[in-house]
Amino acid sequence: MLISHSKNIAWRVIDGKAYIVNTGTSCLHSLDEVGAFIWQKLHKKCSAAKLVDLLLKEYDVEKTVAADDVTGFISELKEKGLIEIQND
């Protein structure tokens, strides 16, 4: 499974937070610092496992917690139409 930004989004990272517009709905979403960290990695296609690895390198967090967080985060972004998921 490869994850990347949706086509119809616009975004900036300001003061550590990511602000993302779904240009189809004009809805603005924001992500905190950790969310913004993951978000920027999705500029290119990336797997969930890779995201977990990147989180572990950057933050002091248990692997199981990071994996759960990534799963929840991906599901949330998908629901908001901000990412595309491709099967390998």
Add this chain to the structure above:
Amino acid sequence: MISPSNSLTEAAYKNNLPLYTVFELTHRCNLKCLHCYLIKQNKSELNTKEVKTILDKLARAGCLYLCFTGGEIFLRKDLLELCAYARKLNFDLRLFSNGTLITKEHAKMLSEIGLSAVEISLYGRKKSHEQITAKNNSFKKTLVALKLLKKYKVPVRIKAPLLNINFNDYKWLIKFAKKNKFEYRLDPVLAPQNNGDCTIQRFQLSAEKLKTIYTDKKLNKYLINQYEVSTDVSLQDVPDLFCNAGKVFAGISPQGIVYPCLQLLYPLGNLKNQSFRNIWHKSKKAKRLRKYSTKDCKECLKCSNIKACRRCPGIALLETGKITGKSKTACKIAEIQSKIQ
């Protein structure tokens, strides 16, 4: 919990980010609209590479919402290339156009590029529309563009200034927009020309017609009774007589000149030879502009209609030569707004 929108606005104000930027790509136009504020000039425009360099600078400076306007932007051969480039830089992109040059290929490409909207100037039915554009057949061409954009699912907003020429068409415009599921924005405020010539204002609606507009609940909310009006005028509860221009709003001319807003012709610098940071964050002019506040508008402070005032500092500058001046246009509207309340 703070909403994403409030959080972004707060961050943009705190850092003076040009969150909203309107970029004039050209002053050339194929129409001669009666109310147009641009002055015909033969100055050279930024080339493709220069525009792209400026877009890079804007993205780095924190601009999120970008609008390309003109003139008529479809006169630029590189327009689609610039749109695609802006989207690659993750801008939320909107275009302003009269629609007359939009082809099927443009509509297809714009759909692929992914815009937040194309805002098309449509002034009313054929007779009023072409009386304003001064061009035969322009109504038909604009309607064709609207159909194409709709077909290829490009979001559309119809926009029109309301003049004494098209006043009787405004209900038709609303009906047309609703029927086609287009957003619409109608505005009765006419700006003087960029050289300060106010003769355009002979097309402004009469007080009676303005009253009709401001009391019509079908019109956009932003036009109607924006401020609660009170006869108790004290400084702490009057509206801010300055706007976001130069704070979180920027304008860029076809020559690369940065303005606080394209309506506020107070040049801050030129992106052809200066960095955005030096112009926006370090220049004395930008800093001075941000210090202006309601209390500097001495004449307005005495006005009993101040609480209904939607003064535009740019129009005030053009009308009076002073950014803090008393704008006749704003006074007329504030007087009507006060009476409606």
